[in-house]
């Protein structure tokens with residue numbers, strides 16, 4: 001048999017090998033540069049809590065789910081304290097459909113009767129939560145799945161949404177059934193998990209005053225958790241690049257009052273409304289900034305936190321000297 005591996009290269013082969021080696025070294029240097037540039041960002045978030053809301057729409061693809069889990073494990077390894085709060089709206093919708101239970105939304109919130117709330121809890125605190133826990137553990141992390149009922153993490157009250165009838169101009173309270181809004185948050189259980197070097201994965205189910213299960217929009221839930229934990233950042237992962245303006249262009253950064261204007265003029269609609277309302281609450285309660293990013297872009301969490309460029313739409317109280325605060 002001829003040993004081709006030990007054959008001395010011809011002059012042309014030597015050139016090709018040299019060029020390939022230069023390319024390979026170049027790409028290694030590029031990688032090293034990217035890693036090195038991440039240092040000030042890693043220092044910025046060192047031992048800080050970052051709440052990552054993982055939306056149901058961002059979850060579908062198994063490769064992306066793996067990338068997300070890997071990013072979360074990397075954050076933990078880099079000294080950040082990631083707290084994952086997840087949604088699962090489309091997953092709930094699919095099971096309700098299979099069970100022939102009709103479901104409708106009002107302003108981005110699911111009208112939730114007794115039968116529906118059982119399905120919501122089963123999907124969120126059950127299958128979806130455990131899938132994320134397993135994905136993180138598969139990447140070498142140690143995740144613990146809980147919901148707002150655990151150790152009274154999220155005591156909630158029934159949501160009372162007031163709407164004005166456009167014809168009669170009379171205000172009425174909208175009854176969405178077993179839909180909750182955050183009340184008293186006791187973050188002790190999350191602190192315990194973080195201090196044990198584990199990664200908390202939280203399903204947005206709350207416990208009502210009568211001990212009843214309440215369905216809480218995952219953005220709203222994540223926002224309340226971010227405030228209670230005094231998080232450095234809240235990242236909301238969804239299925240669009242961020243907030244889009246009237247022409248469909250990405251808004252790279254905006255203040256809370258600009259966000260309100262976009263709701264008022266109808267540019268922001270549907271599920272984006274509770275998302276933005278949560279951002280505004282969180283920022284008014286002291287969280288520095290919230291970022292809405294596309295969970296369908298691989299490694300969007302790392303891109304946002306550890307690169308100068310960042311990703312998505314950054315929302316903050318006011319624009320510091322007309323500048324996007326990406327600097328570490």
Ligand SMILES: Nc1ncnc2c1ncn2[C@@H]1O[C@H](COP(=O)(O)OP(=O)(O)O)[C@@H](O)[C@H]1O
Nearest residue numbers: 055056057238239242243244267268269271272
């Ligand atoms: N101005 C806007 N910019 C971006 N998305 C918007 C806007 N207005 C409405 N949306 C809708 O909001 C959706 C994201 O909200 P939602 O479906 O609740 O996401 P998730 O399930 O990830 O929380 C987008 O897919 C888009 O259809």
Ligand SMILES: CC(=O)N[C@@H](CCC(=O)OP(=O)(O)O)C(=O)O
Nearest residue numbers: 055056087088089109110217218
């Ligand atoms: C009250 C309400 O609407 N609850 C949501 C909870 C899940 C959720 O918010 O999931 P996403 O983040 O994937 O949309 C629902 O039932 O769909």
